[in-house]
Amino acid sequence: MRFLRESFIIFRRQLRMNLRNPAWVLIGLMQPVLYLFLFGPLLKPMAKQFGYDNAWTFFVPGMLVQLGMFGAFFAGFGLISEWRDGVVEAERVTPASRTALLMGRLWRDLLQLFVQAMVLVGLGYAVGMEAPARGVVAGVVLTLLVGGACAAASNALALTTKSEDSMAPIINVVMMPVLLLSGILLPMTLGPKWLERTSDFMPFRWIVDAVRSSFLGDFGNDKLLWGTGWAVLLFALAMWWGTATFRKENA
Amino acid sequence: MIEARGLVQTFQSREGKAKKEVRAVDGVDLDVAEGEVVGFLGPNGAGKTTTLRMLTTLLKPTEGTARVAGYDVVKDSVQVRRRIGYVSQSGSTGSLARGGDEVVDHGMLYGMSQREATERGKQLFDQLDLPGLWTRQPKAMSGGQRRRLDIAMGLIHEPTLVFLDEPTTGLDPQARANLWEHIADLRRRRGATVFLTTHYLDEADALSDRIIIIDHGKIVAADTSDNLKAQVSGDLVVLEVSDPDRVADAATRLESVAEQVTVDGSHASGRVRRAAKAVPGLLRDLQAADIDLESIEVKRPTLDDVFLTLTGRSLRDAEASTEKADPETSKEK
Ligand SMILES: Nc1ncnc2c1ncn2[C@@H]1O[C@H](COP(=O)(O)OP(=O)(O)O)[C@@H](O)[C@H]1O
Ligand SMILES: [Mg+2]
Numbered sequence: 001m002r003f004l005r006e007s008f009i010i011f012r013r014q015l016r017m018n019l020r021n022p023a024w025v026l027i028g029l030m031q032p033v034l035y036l037f038l039f040g041p042l043l044k045p046m047a048k049q050f051g052y053d054n055a056w057t058f059f060v061p062g063m064l065v066q067l068g069m070f071g072a073f074f075a076g077f078g079l080i081s082e083w084r085d086g087v088v089e090a091e092r093v094t095p096a097s098r099t100a101l102l103m104g105r106l107w108r109d110l111l112q113l114f115v116q117a118m119v120l121v122g123l124g125y126a127v128g129m130e131a132p133a134r135g136v137v138a139g140v141v142l143t144l145l146v147g148g149a150c151a152a153a154s155n156a157l158a159l160t161t162k163s164e165d166s167m168a169p170i171i172n173v174v175m176m177p178v179l180l181l182s183g184i185l186l187p188m189t190l191g192p193k194w195l196e197r198t199s200d201f202m203p204f205r206w207i208v209d210a211v212r213s214s215f216l217g218d219f220g221n222d223k224l225l226w227g228t229g230w231a232v233l234l235f236a237l238a239m240w241w242g243t244a245t246f247r248k249e250n251a
Numbered sequence: 252m253i254e255a256r257g258l259v260q261t262f263q264s265r266e267g268k269a270k271k272e273v274r275a276v277d278g279v280d281l282d283v284a285e286g287e288v289v290g291f292l293g294p295n296g297a298g299k300t301t302t303l304r305m306l307t308t309l310l311k312p313t314e315g316t317a318r319v320a321g322y323d324v325v326k327d328s329v330q331v332r333r334r335i336g337y338v339s340q341s342g343s344t345g346s347l348a349r350g351g352d353e354v355v356d357h358g359m360l361y362g363m364s365q366r367e368a369t370e371r372g373k374q375l376f377d378q379l380d381l382p383g384l385w386t387r388q389p390k391a392m393s394g395g396q397r398r399r400l401d402i403a404m405g406l407i408h409e410p411t412l413v414f415l416d417e418p419t420t421g422l423d424p425q426a427r428a429n430l431w432e433h434i435a436d437l438r439r440r441r442g443a444t445v446f447l448t449t450h451y452l453d454e455a456d457a458l459s460d461r462i463i464i465i466d467h468g469k470i471v472a473a474d475t476s477d478n479l480k481a482q483v484s485g486d487l488v489v490l491e492v493s494d495p496d497r498v499a500d501a502a503t504r505l506e507s508v509a510e511q512v513t514v515d516g517s518h519a520s521g522r523v524r525r526a527a528k529a530v531p532g533l534l535r536d537l538q539a540a541d542i543d544l545e546s547i548e549v550k551r552p553t554l555d556d557v558f559l560t561l562t563g564r565s566l567r568d569a570e571a572s573t574e575k576a577d578p579e580t581s582k583e584k
Contacts, residue, residue: 002362006360009356009359009360012356013345013348013352013356016348016352017345017347017348020347021347081346082345085342085343085344085345085346086339086341086342086343086344087343087344087345089309089339089341089343090337090339090343090344090357090404091360092309093307093308093309093332093335093337093339094332094357094360094361095329095332095333095360095361095362096360
């Protein structure tokens with residue numbers, strides 16, 4: 001109870017500051033729109049090649065996971081300037097739970113992601129995506145798990161490096177292989193065998209596959225199982241790391 | 252209220268390739284009684300902030316123990332946190348938030364209800380001269396206003412023990428004087444115990460019952476300002492003699508009560524312990540010997556004299572040398 005209350009105080013503070021910044025709201029809402037309308041048309045003629053009848057049903061789940069991961073990767077940057085302002089130290093000197101300090105911030109990131117996901121899915125349906133409701137729900141839940149994991153990791157990284165200059169290159173280094181090997185934009189089956197095998201080692205690929213099959217309404221295969229397993233595992237690891245950095249002295 | 256024994260904090264710092272261990276705090280013992288206002292004085296880089304961060308549970312001591320407000324800072328950190336207020340050196344408000352929101356949220360993290368925190372926050376804004384700033388962003392406030400906002404945050408939950416880290420650094424003289432009033436009020440109005448760090452001598456002198464001097468991570472003295480000054484160097488007594496030929500005679504008389512007597516033109520000067528007590532006798536002595544004085548001047552020793560006697564350098568020099576040796580601390584906001 002106390003934990004939820006403390007998380008809520010942090011969440012409300014974060015949200016209040018974000019909502020006062022119209023650029024944040026606008027960019028957040030425009031992101032899914034731009035992805036869908038500027039990148040979608042490029043893929044459309046190729047969908048048949050991937051074995052998809054409906055290009056949007058292939059494309060929207062990928063975009064969803066991409067939004068979840070990449071938006072969240074940058075969540076930590078805000079924390080660095082908060083740390084510099086002394087906000088993190090001021091929060092750590094109160095008796096509030098250290099996990100709540102992280103959780104409140106994650107809720108904000110997850111709310112943002114949820115709204116973006118709704119915009120994306122809504123627009124997807126509008127342009128002709130075909131997906132069963134329960135598949136979309138499962139896909140969005142998976143996306144929120146991945147997004148939460150990335151946001152927690154990003155916050156942990158922020159408090160560890162305490163500098164935008166050293167954090168940005170690390171994020172770039174992580175993002176490149178994730179983007180290239182997870183099949184977000186084009187399916188990995190398109191490439192040669194060795195590339196596909198390499199991507200087997202990329203947890204995010206399993207999650208993208210899982211979200212795609214749930215959008216297809218295909219709950220029977222083990223893709224969904226693997227993806228869910230990875231998402232839960234990543235989320236747990238990132239939460240553990242994030243809490244540890246907030247708990248650590250000197251943060 | 253505070254009882255620390257053998258506090259040590261070491262940091263790993265990198266100098267080029269070689270790793271170096273810095274003992275920022277090196278065996279500090281502290282005792283602060285309830286209701287005291289204690290000034291923790293030392294040059295930049297002496298280890299004041301590091302000590303404070305250990306006492307406020309933000310940093311785990313490398314060695315040593317501390318009990319604050321009745322609880323151990325490591326084992327019962329949550330209990331300590333509930334009872335103390337902390338105003339950090341670098342401030343505590345988000346630049347994008349609004350003053351009132353920051354104060355209320357902070358109070359709520361201490362378990363206050365929103366209504367309670369708002370009421371108390373508004374009260375504090377009045378007392379700390381922050382009228383009309385409830386909805387202003389800290390970045391749009393003056394340095395003094397922002398500092399008072401930090402203090403309001405530190406006081407929102409009515410702590411009985413308040414830590415203030417360099418509360419007036421970077422403020423103009425008027426804002427400093429104003430803030431001193433508010434700090435003095437902390438005890439007058441609330442009976443709070445106050446532990447404040449400063450590298451300004453006048454600030455330590457003006458605000459505290461007792462002064463603890465730290466240098467290179469070690470406590471070099473702890474006493475009331477008057478005792479420190481009396482114990483160390485005595486008052487400076489300067490006699491201006493009417494007849495220049497009698498200066499040597501005057502100096503001899505002065506020597507009976509003073510140390511380090513020097514003569515300069517028509518002036519004889521020396522250090523006298525408890526001058527207020529010794530000077531009447533000295534004057535009688537001089538009169539009996541028919542030595543007329545143009546003037547007599549008694550200068551109380553300053554804390555800088557104290558620091559000089561204890562460490563062999565003046566506080567100002569200490570500042571200059573640490574700043575050179577340690578660009579990190581001078582960069583600190
Ligand atoms: N996080 C840190 N990492 C490495 N060195 C530190 C750290 N914090 C403080 N120091 C060093 O410890 C010494 C004492 O610093 P500090 O406690 O901030 O001094 P003061 O508050 O008296 O100016 C300085 O030499 C400073 O550079
Ligand atoms: Mg300091």
